[in-house]
Amino acid sequence: MASVARVDLDGNPIKPITICMIGAGGFIGSHLCEKLMSETPHKVLALDVYNDKIKHLLEPENAHPWSDRIQFHRLNIKQDSRLEGLIKMADLTINLAAICTPADYNTRPLDTIYSNFIDALPVVKYCSENNKRLIHFSTCEVYGKTIGSYLPKDSPLRQDPAYYVLKEDESPCIFGSIEKQRWSYACAKQLIERLIYAEGAENGLEFTIVRPFNWIGPRMDFIPGIDGPSEGVPRVLACFSNNLLRREPLKLVDGGQSQRTFVYIKDAIEAVMLMIENPARANGHIFNVGNPNNEVTVRQLGEMMTEVYVKVSGESKLETPTIDVSSQEFYGVGYDDSDKRIPDMTIINKQLGWNPKTSLWDLLESTLTYQHRTYAEAVKKAISQASATS
Ligand SMILES: NC(=O)c1ccc[n+]([C@@H]2O[C@H](COP(=O)([O-])OP(=O)(O)OC[C@H]3O[C@@H](n4cnc5c(N)ncnc54)[C@H](O)[C@@H]3O)[C@@H](O)[C@H]2O)c1
Numbered sequence: 001m002a003s004v005a006r007v008d009l010d011g012n013p014i015k016p017i018t019i020c021m022i023g024a025g026g027f028i029g030s031h032l033c034e035k036l037m038s039e040t041p042h043k044v045l046a047l048d049v050y051n052d053k054i055k056h057l058l059e060p061e062n063a064h065p066w067s068d069r070i071q072f073h074r075l076n077i078k079q080d081s082r083l084e085g086l087i088k089m090a091d092l093t094i095n096l097a098a099i100c101t102p103a104d105y106n107t108r109p110l111d112t113i114y115s116n117f118i119d120a121l122p123v124v125k126y127c128s129e130n131n132k133r134l135i136h137f138s139t140c141e142v143y144g145k146t147i148g149s150y151l152p153k154d155s156p157l158r159q160d161p162a163y164y165v166l167k168e169d170e171s172p173c174i175f176g177s178i179e180k181q182r183w184s185y186a187c188a189k190q191l192i193e194r195l196i197y198a199e200g201a202e203n204g205l206e207f208t209i210v211r212p213f214n215w216i217g218p219r220m221d222f223i224p225g226i227d228g229p230s231e232g233v234p235r236v237l238a239c240f241s242n243n244l245l246r247r248e249p250l251k252l253v254d255g256g257q258s259q260r261t262f263v264y265i266k267d268a269i270e271a272v273m274l275m276i277e278n279p280a281r282a283n284g285h286i287f288n289v290g291n292p293n294n295e296v297t298v299r300q301l302g303e304m305m306t307e308v309y310v311k312v313s314g315e316s317k318l319e320t321p322t323i324d325v326s327s328q329e330f331y332g333v334g335y336d337d338s339d340k341r342i343p344d345m346t347i348i349n350k351q352l353g354w355n356p357k358t359s360l361w362d363l364l365e366s367t368l369t370y371q372h373r374t375y376a377e378a379v380k381k382a383i384s385q386a387s388a389t390s
């Protein structure tokens with residue numbers, strides 16, 4: 001329910017605003033819309049090509065108290081003359097639209113670059129020309145590889161945080177060669193960040209850039225063959241969930257040695273809310289949003305997800321829970337990987353006082369409970385239909 005006397009971090013009352021949210025039908029957008037509808041008085045113009053993940057917020061038969069505060073506009077920002085008008089109607093634009101699954105970066109590099117750079121250009125331009133605030137979603141991938149990854153394997157400096165902790169205002173962006181098309185996404189995101197920063201410096205655009213570090217939770221991506229293409233390759237949470245639901249071994253790319261820090265989507269959404277409602281503290285900043293305490297190798301993630309799934313589903317563990325696959329076999333030519341991603345939290349702590357709360361075990365428990373409840377029956381049905389026709 002929208003509360004009456006909501007105040008910002010400086011004790012000032014928060015005025016209701018209208019937000020133009022582009023990519024509102026995706027994973028992050030769906031959680032942000034849910035939060036804005038259930039806990040604030042703000043209005044959302046929700047733009048996307050799809051709305052399946054926010055249908056529960058839009059259906060009139062549910063007679064939600066917020067039904068006059070959310071409006072869905074089905075449009076593709078690549079070619080739609082309504083975009084500028086919608087940005088003008090809002091106080092703030094949040095741009096989430098992007099191709100952001102690694103399986104696409106090396107196999108559809110042109111679509112990836114167009115989506116993450118070219119298609120975002122008009123959004124930045126309209127915000128700048130109409131003096132509208134912009135919160136743009138970039139990625140932790142703009143850091144690329146750590147400095148430490150270039151040191152000799154046995155160098156003691158690899159243990160020194162100066163060589164791996166990622167800082168918004170200091171760390172370089174280190175990508176592989178052009179043949180490693182994996183970096184097409186990170187490079188496009190870096191250039192749009194630079195363009196937004198330049199619009200701020202030269203034309204006074206009020207902007208905030210968000211660099212998410214592996215946000216995960218319910219509604220992330222799709223389960224192949226159930227609510228997405230059978231041959232599709234989603235991000236790791238959905239890949240491993242799919243394997244667990246189908247009782248197949250989890251595939252560890254190049255031995256699962258890469259490291260990631262995972263943050264629960266609900267914790268991360270709190271950070272975005274603080275940015276929305278504290279413009280004076282958020283404008284002009286780039287924020288890492290992640291959980292430095294939840295670091296694991298991908299192999300450890302697979303092992304933990306296996307344990308958690310046994311607990312929430314009541315099913316037994318496979319004799320061979322994981323298998324190794326090469327990145328070339330799994331993603332094709334041109335794949336490369338970030339070795340390690342630990343966010344420095346100094347800036348977000350200082351500006352917004354935000355800290356993540358949820359441990360990796362707890363966030364996997366609630367997420368895999370959701371995956372099991374949502375998909376287990378459908379997966380069983382699909383498997384039995386496939387065996388009946390083969
Ligand atoms: N989830 C994460 O941990 C994470 C990490 C780093 C960066 N990000 C960034 O955050 C943003 C949102 O990520 P997500 O995980 O919610 O992804 P998502 O794929 O679930 O959501 C993106 C949404 O944008 C929409 N979209 C894409 N192109 C569009 C277009 N041309 N016109 C209209 N809508 C379009 C898609 O339909 C989709 O619903 C992306 O910019 C992504 O690069 C996410």
Ligand SMILES: O=C(O)[C@H]1O[C@H](OP(=O)(O)OP(=O)(O)OC[C@H]2O[C@@H](n3ccc(=O)[nH]c3=O)[C@H](O)[C@@H]2O)[C@H](O)[C@@H](O)[C@@H]1O
Binds near residue numbers: 212213237251254
């Ligand atoms: O989430 C983020 O912060 C960013 O990073 C992700 O990149 P990445 O973490 O590499 O993507 P995942 O698909 O989640 O893969 C994580 C790791 O698991 C591995 N993996 C993935 C899938 C699988 O089945 N097995 C497996 O070992 C990958 O090779 C990679 O090392 C995506 O690029 C973006 O969504 C986003 O910008």
